[in-house]
Amino acid sequence: xxxxxxxxxxxxxxxxxxxxxxxxxxxxxxxxxxxxxxxxxxxxxxxxxxxxxxxxxxxxxxxxxxxxxxxxxxxxxxxxxxxxxxxxxxxxxxxxxxxxxxxxxxxxxxxxxxxxxxxxxxxxxxxxxxxxxxxxxxxxxxxxxxxxxxxxxxxxxxxxxxxxxxxxxxxxxxxxxxxxxxxxxxxxxxxxxxxxxxxxxxxxxxxxxxxxxxxxxxxxxxxxxxxxxxxxxxxxxxxxxxxxxxxxxxxxxxxxxxxxxxxxxxxxxxxxxxxxxxxxxxxxxxxxxxxxxxxxxxxxxxxxxxxxxxxxxxxxxxxxxxxxxxxxxxxxxxxxxxxxxxxxxxxxxxxxxxxxxxxxxxxxxxxxxxxxxxxxxxxxxxxxxxxxxxxxxxxxxxxxxxxxxxxxxxxxxxxxxxxxxxxxxxxxxxxxxxxxxxxxxxxx
Numbered sequence: 001x002x003x004x005x006x007x008x009x010x011x012x013x014x015x016x017x018x019x020x021x022x023x024x025x026x027x028x029x030x031x032x033x034x035x036x037x038x039x040x041x042x043x044x045x046x047x048x049x050x051x052x053x054x055x056x057x058x059x060x061x062x063x064x065x066x067x068x069x070x071x072x073x074x075x076x077x078x079x080x081x082x083x084x085x086x087x088x089x090x091x092x093x094x095x096x097x098x099x100x101x102x103x104x105x106x107x108x109x110x111x112x113x114x115x116x117x118x119x120x121x122x123x124x125x126x127x128x129x130x131x132x133x134x135x136x137x138x139x140x141x142x143x144x145x146x147x148x149x150x151x152x153x154x155x156x157x158x159x160x161x162x163x164x165x166x167x168x169x170x171x172x173x174x175x176x177x178x179x180x181x182x183x184x185x186x187x188x189x190x191x192x193x194x195x196x197x198x199x200x201x202x203x204x205x206x207x208x209x210x211x212x213x214x215x216x217x218x219x220x221x222x223x224x225x226x227x228x229x230x231x232x233x234x235x236x237x238x239x240x241x242x243x244x245x246x247x248x249x250x251x252x253x254x255x256x257x258x259x260x261x262x263x264x265x266x267x268x269x270x271x272x273x274x275x276x277x278x279x280x281x282x283x284x285x286x287x288x289x290x291x292x293x294x295x296x297x298x299x300x301x302x303x304x305x306x307x308x309x310x311x312x313x314x315x316x317x318x319x320x321x322x323x324x325x326x327x328x329x330x331x332x333x334x335x336x337x338x339x340x341x342x343x344x345x346x347x348x349x350x351x352x353x354x355x356x357x358x359x360x361x362x363x364x365x366x367x368x369x370x371x372x373x374x375x376x377x378x379x380x381x382x383x384x385x386x387x388x389x390x391x392x393x394x395x396x397x398x399x400x401x402x403x404x405x406x407x408x409x410x411x412x413x414x415x416x417x418x419x420x421x422x423x424x425x426x427x428x429x430x431x432x433x434x435x436x437x438x439x440x441x442x443x444x
Contacts, residue, residue, distance in 0.1 A: 094396050132318075137157065141288070160289055160299050165189065169259070172259045173198055179201065182227070186403070201223045209244045227262075231372050237370030237376060257282060257283075278305075353374075375412055379408055380411055380433075383399045
């Protein structure tokens with residue numbers, strides 16, 4: 001066990017980093033057995049709970065696996081994220097409602113916008129040392145943020161929403177800090193937080209957004225940051241209501257040192273009004289991605305926030321990629337300026353699909369959730385059997401384990417590829433897969 005390698009550290013983040021570094025360097029080999037919790041705690045002179053927290057982080061990141069009394073071992077093939085292993089393999093002929101992608105038919109054509117952006121680049125090439133943000137994109141983004149009541153701030157452009165959130169968290173937090181996250185919540189975010197050496201603190205969610213009492217407990221317990229999805233929450237479709245926003249702002253006002261990160265996941269695909277929380281705390285960031293309305297491959301999001309946060313993000317970005325392609329920025333600005341997407345029409349299309357499915361499920365005694373966006377969350381008694389039975393019936397849905405920590409089991413159905421006339425057949429299949437267990441009314 002462990003050979004000559006000595007695990008080191010006094011804090012959970014240091015211990016987990018020591019083990020992961022050894023795995024990456026080859027000092028710890030796949031399949032190698034790690035010391036029992038109490039034995040390692042005694043050797044390092046720390047509380048066994050500290051070692052347990054380190055091992056938990058490593059499991060969440062897919063570095064180790066635990067088999068009860070047989071102990072914890074380095075994974076045969078260490079994975080970057082454990083949640084990626086929960087993806088459903090979709091056989092040919094099965095309707096795939098598990099991927100979380102937008103409907104390609106509702107995405108705009110990109111050819112003309114990129115041709116114009118490339119032609120402008122030919123005339124005026126962007127070179128090293130020039131401004132990282134396209135002025136027209138910044139102007140349009142800021143106008144939209146102003147209209148939605150987001151506090152004033154400069155605009156930074158990142159390679160998607162997750163890139164923005166990572167940069168903001170790393171601008172303020174240190175390994176071992178706690179981040180309050182929605183549960184159920186975005187699987188990529190649930191992977192990202194421990195990957196950064198941070199701790200996740202789950203916060204329950206209902207149709208109106210994060211539960212204020214859970215947020216209050218998380219912040220009182222020491223969470224230094226809170227990540228909130230304003231609209232089209234993945235996987236539940238929740239949207240922060242006006243009343244809930246007021247409650248959350250009241251909680252945050254009692255913790256002004258909290259780093260608040262808001263992700264407007266539903267930008268240009270929902271018709272519900274935005275109720276931002278930003279401005280209550282000293283440090284905040286607000287993110288909007290082009291992925292869902294204009295295409296995932298654009299890899300572009302706009303970020304605003306307080307001056308300190310933006311300055312730190314810009315400084316670190318300069319030392320990495322430098323900037324997001326100005327050609328891509330110009331193309332997105334053109335799409336926005338010319339109204340290439342009709343947000344009301346897109347929201348209506350997704351809304352009809354969600355509502356048709358939720359109504360059909362209700363007809364079979366199955367309660368489901370989804371007030372915005374392209375996903376419907378269906379609470380189930382247990383996930384593995386339901387997902388398997390639905391696959392057998394010709395439907396692929398995403399297991400809720402990809403999106404939750406302590407929340408009750410569920411499955412996510414992405415309705416972007418669902419035809420309204422298919423909703424009845426899918427609802428019958430879900431009801432049969434659930435096994436007539438009666439309505440399940442909560443996902444917190």
